[in-house]
Amino acid sequence: MEKQRSFSIKPTRFMVFSFTVSFSLTLLAFFSIWVIHSTPILHQEPHFDLGSGHDPVGDFSSNSSHEVKNAIFIGTQLIGSVNTSGFSNFSRTGSDLNDTQDSLSHLNGSVSELISSVLIAPKQSNLDFDGVVISGNALNAHENGSESLSGKVEVSKNSEIQESSKKLCDVTKGKWVFDDSYPLYTNVTCPFIDEGFSCQSNGRLDKDYMKWRWQPQHCDIPRFNATAMLNLIRGKRLVFVGDSINRNQWESMLCLLVGAIKDPKRVYEAHGRRITKEKGNYCFKFLDYKCTVEFYVSHYLVHEGKARVGKKRLQTLRIDTMDRGASRWKGADIIVFNTAHWWSHYKTKSGVNYYQEGQQVYPRLDVSTAFQKALMTWGSWLDKYINPQKTQVFFRNSAPSHFRGGQWNAGGHCREASQPVNETSRTTYYEKNIILEEVLKQMKIPVTILNITGLSDYRVDGHPSVYGRRPGKSSSGGQDCSHWCLPGVPDTWNELLYFYLQSNTRHT
Ligand SMILES: *[C@@H]1O[C@H](CO)[C@@H](O)[C@H](O)[C@H]1NC(C)=O
Numbered sequence: 251m252e253k254q255r256s257f258s259i260k261p262t263r264f265m266v267f268s269f270t271v272s273f274s275l276t277l278l279a280f281f282s283i284w285v286i287h288s289t290p291i292l293h294q295e296p297h298f299d300l301g302s303g304h305d306p307v308g309d310f311s312s313n314s315s316h317e318v319k320n321a322i323f324i325g326t327q328l329i330g331s332v333n334t335s336g337f338s339n340f341s342r343t344g345s346d347l348n349d350t351q352d353s354l355s356h357l358n359g360s361v362s363e364l365i366s367s368v369l370i371a372p373k374q375s376n377l378d379f380d381g382v383v384i385s386g387n388a389l390n391a392h393e394n395g396s397e398s399l400s401g402k403v404e405v406s407k408n409s410e411i412q413e414s415s416k417k418l419c420d421v422t423k424g425k426w427v428f429d430d431s432y433p434l435y436t437n438v439t440c441p442f443i444d445e446g447f448s449c450q451s452n453g454r455l456d457k458d459y460m461k462w463r464w465q466p467q468h469c470d471i472p473r474f475n476a477t478a479m480l481n482l483i484r485g486k487r488l489v490f491v492g493d494s495i496n497r498n499q500w501e502s503m504l505c506l507l508v509g510a511i512k513d514p515k516r517v518y519e520a521h522g523r524r525i526t527k528e529k530g531n532y533c534f535k536f537l538d539y540k541c542t543v544e545f546y547v548s549h550y551l552v553h554e555g556k557a558r559v560g561k562k563r564l565q566t567l568r569i570d571t572m573d574r575g576a577s578r579w580k581g582a583d584i585i586v587f588n589t590a591h592w593w594s595h596y597k598t599k600s601g602v603n604y605y606q607e608g609q610q611v612y613p614r615l616d617v618s619t620a621f622q623k624a625l626m627t628w629g630s631w632l633d634k635y636i637n638p639q640k641t642q643v644f645f646r647n648s649a650p651s652h653f654r655g656g657q658w659n660a661g662g663h664c665r666e667a668s669q670p671v672n673e674t675s676r677t678t679y680y681e682k683n684i685i686l687e688e689v690l691k692q693m694k695i696p697v698t699i700l701n702i703t704g705l706s707d708y709r710v711d712g713h714p715s716v717y718g719r720r721p722g723k724s725s726s727g728g729q730d731c732s733h734w735c736l737p738g739v740p741d742t743w744n745e746l747l748y749f750y751l752q753s754n755t756r757h758t
Pocket residue numbers: 313314315
């Protein structure tokens with residue numbers, strides 16, 4: 251009885267089945283086209299660097315909020331189970347950009363090629379899949395089983411197109427514009443500025459340095475909106491990892507965000523730590539948004555250790571080993587890295603018996619090679635342990651120093667500057683930035699560069715100089731022309747971070 255019944259239903263089932271299959275194919279075709287359209291754009295953006303050797307199917311296992319992504323997944327599964335004329339082979343997991351372009355340039359190719367391009371698409375996880383409709387028949391199935399594309403695919407909302415054109419905007423080219431509506435907080439409204447950055451509290455009288463807004467040439471960066479930013483990181487961990495200049499940026503972020511919190515008691519350090527120069531790790535909770543804004547000090551991102559050289563035990567830098575603190579950042583939702591300033595001859599013992607790989611301590615190694623090796627170590631670690639579906643990774647590149655008349659430890663100064671300069675004297679782009687960019691190109695997971703070097707270079711006026719300590723304290727330390735006053739230049743770096751997060755995650 252039961253058997254008969256199911257038999258009689260079969261034609262209907264078959265129709266449903268066929269419909270599902272063609273619907274899936276339609277979706278697939280659409281996404282292939284979508285990939286074609288977006289590929290040239292993606293190509294220009296370092297943070298969309300497509301990796302290879304990654305299992306795109308595995309990427310789906312994480313919880314995706316995008317309905318469309320889910321739909322593709324269902325679609326592929328259906329096709330996989332149909333097995334008609336070889337459709338089932340979607341195992342091309344090692345797809346890289348070249349593969350994508352290959353399959354795109356042979357649009358009349360088999361469905362398996364289409365599927366590979368579709369599977370690549372969700373890896374560009376920052377892109378918005380919403381607001382997209384398919385009109386007409388995207389696919390015409392031929393009797394012989396190969397497929398060709400016909401019909402039209404439309405993107406329904408202009409906003410999505412604008413979104414991607416916004417991404418093309420180069421925020422690094424522009425100028426500083428005096429804007430009296432800045433700063434976004436003061437030494438009075440923000441309790442988190444530590445002594446080293448609190449220029450106002452330390453007696454700096456001129457105020458213009460707080461009032462400059464970065465204006466890109468061809469687009470606008472939205473003014474930092476603390477409420478909107480907190481909504482973006484609601485329930486998440488925003489983590490800064492790096493040296494004291496990243497602590498500088500992290501404190502700026504705390505200050506920017508706390509302005510949107512009505513009851514300041516609902517923001518506190520998880521272990522009751524007070525921010526000082528000495529202690530490395532801080533985790534501030536924003537109870538109202540169930541999010542944390544954390545900082546972990548890591549001067550080099552790789553492991554500072556000790557090794558025996560001859561008879562002595564020496565401080566070394568393990569350029570082949572990730573910083574031990576890394577396990578604490580692994581689960582973050584957003585990470586902002588930096589490292590640069592400590593890679594100087596002064597701080598690395600001029601590279602003599604300092605850099606270590608395995609058991610080997612290099613008698614001598616130049617700082618650029620060591621920096622590159624360390625970043626490679628960092629990059630492989632990220633590729634291995636960071637899930638790009640969960641974690642957005644940023645790297646803030648080198649922040650310029652402005653010592654005049656000597657280095658930081660030889661009487662260099664910047665106190666006289668109270669205005670940005672119109673032109674920067676530097677003609678060569680920072681070598682460390684170039685090394686960074688090269689390393690990022692070789693990585694599988696996307697990393698967005700917060701490219702602040704050029705724009706900060708105009709801001710000779712932004713450093714604490716002699717206002718990095720309470721008045722009256724001994725000035726034996728010289729002037730600080732490396733860090734930045736708060737409020738000040740790092741607020742702009744955070745506006746850039748806000749800009750990227752906002753454009754990447756906007757939904758309709
Ligand atoms: C999975 O998604 C659902 C809603 O789509 C959400 O409630 C849940 O928190 C997500 N789980 C994870 C682990 O992200």
